[in-house]
Every structure is written in C-alpha cells, then in structure tokens.
Amino acid sequence: MADHYEVLGVSKDASAEEIKRAYRKKARTLHPDVNPSPDAAEEFKQVTAAYEVLSDETKRRNYDMTGNANGTGATGGFGGGFGGFSDIFDTFFGGGGGARSGPASRTRRGQDALINVKIELEDAVFGVEKTIDLQTAVRCSVCDGSCAEPGTGTQTCETCHGQGQIRRPVQSILGTVMTAETCPSCRGFGDTIPNPCHECGGQGRVRERVSLTIKIPSGVDTGTRIQLAGRGEAGPAGGPQGDLYVEIKVGDHPVFSRDGADLTATMTLPMTAAALGTELTLDTFDGEQTIRVKPGTQSGSVETLKGLGVGLLRGNGRGDLKVTLKVETPTKLDDKQRELLEALATARSEHIVHGQTESKGLFSRRKKKNRDRD
Numbered sequence: 418m419a420d421h422y423e424v425l426g427v428s429k430d431a432s433a434e435e436i437k438r439a440y441r442k443k444a445r446t447l448h449p450d451v452n453p454s455p456d457a458a459e460e461f462k463q464v465t466a467a468y469e470v471l472s473d474e475t476k477r478r479n480y481d482m483t484g485n486a487n488g489t490g491a492t493g494g495f496g497g498g499f500g501g502f503s504d505i506f507d508t509f510f511g512g513g514g515g516a517r518s519g520p521a522s523r524t525r526r527g528q529d530a531l532i533n534v535k536i537e538l539e540d541a542v543f544g545v546e547k548t549i550d551l552q553t554a555v556r557c558s559v560c561d562g563s564c565a566e567p568g569t570g571t572q573t574c575e576t577c578h579g580q581g582q583i584r585r586p587v588q589s590i591l592g593t594v595m596t597a598e599t600c601p602s603c604r605g606f607g608d609t610i611p612n613p614c615h616e617c618g619g620q621g622r623v624r625e626r627v628s629l630t631i632k633i634p635s636g637v638d639t640g641t642r643i644q645l646a647g648r649g650e651a652g653p654a655g656g657p658q659g660d661l662y663v664e665i666k667v668g669d670h671p672v673f674s675r676d677g678a679d680l681t682a683t684m685t686l687p688m689t690a691a692a693l694g695t696e697l698t699l700d701t702f703d704g705e706q707t708i709r710v711k712p713g714t715q716s717g718s719v720e721t722l723k724g725l726g727v728g729l730l731r732g733n734g735r736g737d738l739k740v741t742l743k744v745e746t747p748t749k750l751d752d753k754q755r756e757l758l759e760a761l762a763t764a765r766s767e768h769i770v771h772g773q774t775e776s777k778g779l780f781s782r783r784k785k786k787n788r789d790r791d
C-alpha cells in the first residue's frame with residue numbers, strides 16, 4: 418500500500434489545512450463523475466483513503482507510529498471511516514472544522530462601551546466621584562432576559578426539530594452531497610418564541626438612559642482609560658454585560674499646568690523685589706501658600722513646594738508644585754525712577770553707555786577680545 422503522504426503529495430509535517438487542500442485538488446480531477454477512467458477511480462480510492470486517515474488526528478498519529486490508521490488492522494476502504502456526507506461537504510465547500518453542530522444560543526455577552534468624561538485639573542489632583550448619564554442596553558425587566566412574554570416560553574422549532582440547521586442533498590461535481598443551512602424558521606436557535614416579550618420585542622434587553630457613579634482616581638490624565646468590568650451593555654437574551662471604558666479628558670486650568678505628577682505655575686515679580694527678596698502668596702489646590710523669594714533671585718529660577726502636586730495613579734503620595742519665578746524688568750521709567758536706577762548703577766560701578774549698562778562681566782571681556790583681534 419502506497420504511503421498516504423505520498424499519495425496526497427504532502428510532507429510528513431503538513432498541516433491539516435495543507436492536507437485538506439491537497440485532497441481537494443486531487444479529488445477534483447479524479448472523482449468518477451469527472452474522470453471515468455478505471456485508473457482514476459483506483460487513484461481516487463487511494464487519495465480518499467489517505468485523506469480519511471490524515472485528516473483525523475488520532476488516525477494520523479496511529480499511522481505515523483505504526484503505519485496504519487487504527488494501530489491494529491488494515492485501514493478501512495473508501496467511505497469506511499467517513500463521518501457521513503457532511504464531512505465531505507465541509508471539505509469541499511469550506512465549512513471545515515468550524516462547522517457548528519447543534520442549535521446556537523440566543524444568549525451572548527454584551528458589547529463593551531466607551532464614554533468620554535471631562536474633569537477639572539483639581540479632580541485629577543485629588544480624584545473625584547462623577548455621576549454620568551449614558552445610553553446603554555440593560556436587561557429587560559419585564560421578561561428578565563428570557564425574551565418571552567411572562568408566563569410563556571420557547572417552543573422547539575418544527576422546521577428543524579430543534580437542530581438549528583437544515584440538511585438537504587444538492588448535486589455537485591462530486592455527486593450528491595448534503596448541505597447544512599441555518600434554519601430560516603428559528604434562525605439557528607432550534608426553538609422559537611411564540612409570544613415575544615412586548616417590552617423588548619423578544620431581545621431580552623432594552624435601551625435605556627442610566628445614571629452611573631464612577632470613582633475616578635487621582636493621577637489620571639487626558640487619554641487615561643478606566644475599565645469598569647461588567648458595566649457595559651447587557652447582552653441579548655439575558656447575556657452578561659460587557660465592560661465599560663471611561664476615557665478621561667482633563668480640562669485646562671488658568672494658573673496650573675501638568676507635568677506628569679508635578680504641577681507647574683509661573684509667578685511674575687518686579688525686578689526690585691527679586692533683588693531685595695520678598696514673599697509671594699499663591700492660591701493652590703491646597704489653599705494659600707507662601708513662597709519666599711530670596712534676595713538676588715534670578716528670572717527663571719524655580720521654587721518647589723513638595724507634595725502639592727498630583728496624587729499618584731498607582732501608590733500613595735503626590736508630586737510637587739513647581740513655581741517658576743519670572744522677574745519683570747520695568748518698561749517705562751519716569752524721571753525720578755530713572756535717576757534712582759542711574760544712581761544705583763553708579764553705586765554698583767556699572768558704566769552706562771547710550772542708556773545701556775555695560776557690566777564688567779562677560780560682555781566687556783568679549784569686547785576686549787575683539788579689540789585684541791583687530
């Protein structure tokens with residue numbers, strides 16, 4: 418007896434799909450209906466016998482180990498081990514291993530839902546509870562998801578006798594094969610609902626506006642998605658709820674910005690205050706805070722208020738509040754002010770040229786360098 422793999426022209430490690438494809442290809446040219454020669458008939462038997470073994474996981478394993486399909490005797494002839502016509506049908510018309518047997522269930526899990534929720538920056542700092550309204554599918558309270566009017570039930574489908582499928586013979590190039598179709602009377606469920614629930618129209622769920630209270634933890638940021646398991650849409654026919662995803666958008670704040678777990682702010686102070694030192698008051702999410710500005714503070718320096726930032730999304734603690742100090746140089750000076758500043762410049766030995774002060778620092782050194790080069 419020829420090797421089954423050789424007969425089908427596939428390798429020893431061919432996948433189930435490859436084996437099926439190889440058989441399909443050969444059977445199309447060898448089947449008695451399309452090829453009446455005796456040689457073809459004989460080859461068709463061999464090809465079919467090979468497919469019968471290699472398409473069955475157990476038989477294939479036995480064949481690989483012992484050289485025959487059942488591990489003891491010889492392999493069965495054509496048709497011996499085939500599981501009825503539907504197997505052939507599935508092989509040729511793509512039903513394959515996914516072909517469903519038996520009726521389908523009406524009950525399915527509900528869909529996941531996504532809603533957008535906008536919160537304020539302060540809510541992201543401390544966390545917040547939000548009550549939101551949303552349109553969703555909920556289990557029908559009249560039939561409790563059974564789909565049938567209370568007091569009534571389902572009835573076994575008379576068309577398919579509860580199978581959910583109808584099998585009937587059709588002619589093909591391979592002769593008569595059986596087709597399996599979803600039963601049109603029960604749509605594959607195997608039973609019918611003679612008296613559908615009046616509330617949900619036999620769906621077992623209705624669309625409703627519901628109010629949900631969501632706990633939003635501190636530390637969320639724009640784009641953060643919170644998953645609420647089992648808070649999505651109710652499934653058909655009493656199916657469980659899907660999940661609800663809440664996508665956060667954090668609104669802008671006029672004073673504070675977000676930098677990860679830190680908050681940032683900018684405060685402006687006059688040049689004289691920066692030079693002399695002062696105290697600034699900042700109204701934060703934790704109340705008024707005093708910022709001590711040391712004498713000689715430079716523009717752009719940052720004061721850090723520890724632990725006044727955003728609460729961490731995971732774990733305890735909070736980020737910091739970082740206040741950038743911006744020193745403002747006066748743009749308009751009256752005569753008195755200019756005199757005072759000029760007196761200050763003189764006292765500091767700052768040489769003024771054409772209304773511009775030339776410090777004894779970097780700038781003058783650079784000028785000297787240029788002269789040296791000339």
Ligand SMILES: [Zn+2]
Nearest residue numbers: 557560614617
């Ligand atoms: Zn109902």
Ligand SMILES: [Zn+2]
Nearest residue numbers: 574577600603
């Ligand atoms: Zn039916």
